[in-house]
Amino acid sequence: MPDKIYHHGDLKSELIREGLKILDTDGYDGFTLRKVAKACNVSQTAPYRHYKNKDELIAAITLYAMEAFDKRLKDAVTLHPNDPAGQLQELGLAYILFFTDNPEYLRLLFLSDIQKRMREAGFAIDSCNKTGLHLHQDHPFSTLMETVDRYKSARPGLRLGRDELVLSCWGLVHGISSLIVAGDLPAGPDMLALADKTIRSWIV
Amino acid sequence: MPDKIYHHGDLKSELIREGLKILDTDGYDGFTLRKVAKACNVSQTAPYRHYKNKDELIAAITLYAMEAFDKRLKDAVTLHPNDPAGQLQELGLAYILFFTDNPEYLRLLFLSDIQKRMREAGFAIDSCNKTGLHLHQDHPFSTLMETVDRYKSARPGLRLGRDELVLSCWGLVHGISSLIVAGDLPAGPDMLALADKTIRSWIV
DNA sequence: GCGCAATGTTTACTTTGTCAACATATTGCG
DNA sequence: CGCAATATGTTGACAAAGTAAACATTGCGC
Numbered sequence: 001m002p003d004k005i006y007h008h009g010d011l012k013s014e015l016i017r018e019g020l021k022i023l024d025t026d027g028y029d030g031f032t033l034r035k036v037a038k039a040c041n042v043s044q045t046a047p048y049r050h051y052k053n054k055d056e057l058i059a060a061i062t063l064y065a066m067e068a069f070d071k072r073l074k075d076a077v078t079l080h081p082n083d084p085a086g087q088l089q090e091l092g093l094a095y096i097l098f099f100t101d102n103p104e105y106l107r108l109l110f111l112s113d114i115q116k117r118m119r120e121a122g123f124a125i126d127s128c129n130k131t132g133l134h135l136h137q138d139h140p141f142s143t144l145m146e147t148v149d150r151y152k153s154a155r156p157g158l159r160l161g162r163d164e165l166v167l168s169c170w171g172l173v174h175g176i177s178s179l180i181v182a183g184d185l186p187a188g189p190d191m192l193a194l195a196d197k198t199i200r201s202w203i204v
Numbered sequence: 205m206p207d208k209i210y211h212h213g214d215l216k217s218e219l220i221r222e223g224l225k226i227l228d229t230d231g232y233d234g235f236t237l238r239k240v241a242k243a244c245n246v247s248q249t250a251p252y253r254h255y256k257n258k259d260e261l262i263a264a265i266t267l268y269a270m271e272a273f274d275k276r277l278k279d280a281v282t283l284h285p286n287d288p289a290g291q292l293q294e295l296g297l298a299y300i301l302f303f304t305d306n307p308e309y310l311r312l313l314f315l316s317d318i319q320k321r322m323r324e325a326g327f328a329i330d331s332c333n334k335t336g337l338h339l340h341q342d343h344p345f346s347t348l349m350e351t352v353d354r355y356k357s358a359r360p361g362l363r364l365g366r367d368e369l370v371l372s373c374w375g376l377v378h379g380i381s382s383l384i385v386a387g388d389l390p391a392g393p394d395m396l397a398l399a400d401k402t403i404r405s406w407i408v
Numbered sequence: 409g410c411g412c413a414a415t416g417t418t419t420a421c422t423t424t425g426t427c428a429a430c431a432t433a434t435t436g437c438g
Numbered sequence: 439c440g441c442a443a444t445a446t447g448t449t450g451a452c453a454a455a456g457t458a459a460a461c462a463t464t465g466c467g468c
Contacts, residue, residue: 011446011447032423032424032425033424033425033426034423034424034425042446042447042448043447043448043449044424044425044426044448044449045425045426045427045447045448045449046446046447046448048425048426048427049445049446049447050446053425053426054424054425054426107315110382110383110386110388111311111315111386141388159405160402160405161401163398163402164398164401164402164405167380167389167398167399167402168376168402168406170379170383171375171376171377171378171379171380171383171402172372172375172376172379173375173379174375174379174382174383175374175375175376175377175378175379175380175381175382176371176375176379177379178314178378178379178382179314179374179375179378182314182315184314184345185371194367194368194371195371197365197368198364198367198368198371198372198375201363201364201368202372215415215416236454236455236456237455237456237457238454238455238456239455246415246416246417247416247417247418248417248455248456248457249416249417249418249456249457249458250415250416250417252456252457252458253414253415253416254415257456257457258455258456258457
């Protein structure tokens with residue numbers, strides 16, 4: 001059997017997997033189409049058969065990461081059936097953990113210019129309307145919003161409005177994630193414990 | 205008088221100013237040393253007389269932006285002498301406004317790989333220690349922490365600990381800023397009003 | 409004034425994204 | 439089954455951009 005075959009078989013998805021590895025090890029700035037191609041044992045221009053250009057590969061990787069993120073959040077919620085407060089707290093921690101475990105994902109999901117284009121293609125929040133915050137269906141963050149909504153229903157006396165609550169929860173966990181990943185807050189178990197304690201103190 | 209002189213006079217700082225403009229118009233990905241040089245009317249390699257490489261110029265620009273950010277926060281605090289809650293609320297809004305007004309700054313201050321190096325060079329939080337969150341002196345975020353500390357002193361009965369409070373405030377405004385800049389939350393006056401209302405509901 | 413350090417320029421090399429032309433495998437259709 | 443169309447890969451080449459080396463010009467301290 002030859003060491004090298006002409007047709008790879010599943011290059012399209014291996015490019016995503018290898019690309020993710022390279023993002024992990026070399027960072028966003030070190031991410032190179034040629035590196036990804038080499039990791040897949042194909043010529044430097046082979047990726048162009050599957051993605052129009054570098055940006056499209058990154059967009060595909062982003063989509064992949066987005067699904068992983070959504071799954072992680074949904075798993076967290078599942079841990080606490082019939083306990084809206086527990087769900088919200090677990091989801092918040094999962095949100096932070098996902099990004100501290102995979103720092104490059106945060107840049108991928110929230111910082112590449114490519115995101116703007118993706119959002120225009122359907123993965124977008126409805127533009128600002130008077131009726132409040134809504135998300136396109138199947139957006140990973142819809143999981144977050146639904147969890148917040150369930151929590152709010154279970155706490156009729158809450159002084160916060162629905163949108164204020166969404167913004168508080170989402171902003172808090174997103175901000176903590178960002179600050180840790182950026183290095184402005186120290187990573188490590190102590191910080192995660194503090195984050196957990198902080199989330200808990202707001203929710204309970 | 206010739207249209208072109210050999211010695212620019214103050215290239216080092218004009219590179220920062222022009223670089224900032226290019227970041228604004230072309231984004232981080234479109235930022236090019238050659239473009240900056242051209243904007244300053246010097247040859248493509250002239251910047252190398254003042255900065256070792258592209259990263260160092262970006263680091264210098266970042267420092268410049270950091271100072272502007274710090275100034276903005278300090279101005280916000282000054283608006284409410286002897287009113288810790290008002291200071292905190294005003295600072296939170298200023299934090300968000302600064303980044304929604306200058307979206308590229310957020311990437312600059314929190315996303316470039318260069319930041320890691322800068323933090324190692326002194327602009328760093330003390331690595332995680334048991335005694336809580338502290339910042340290197342003169343760090344822009346020390347303004348935030350001091351404001352939080354004043355607020356906490358004025359609210360002795362607060363159930364939140366000091367570190368939880370810092371993390372809450374910082375995380376919240378940072379998260380909201382990030383989500384708006386990333387495009388996951390709609391920009392615009394409605395959103396800013398909601399953010400303001402949300403901050404206010406937590407602080408007061 | 410003169411020499412040296414600071415500041416700019418020219419040239420050239422390397423990496424990387426991308427296109428065009430060509431090669432090979434796969435698939436669908438008579 | 440045989441072949442044409444299509445999908446997938448390869449090679450070669452070019453342009454943009456970071457950067458180093460060698461050279462040019464200016465200005466400052468003695």
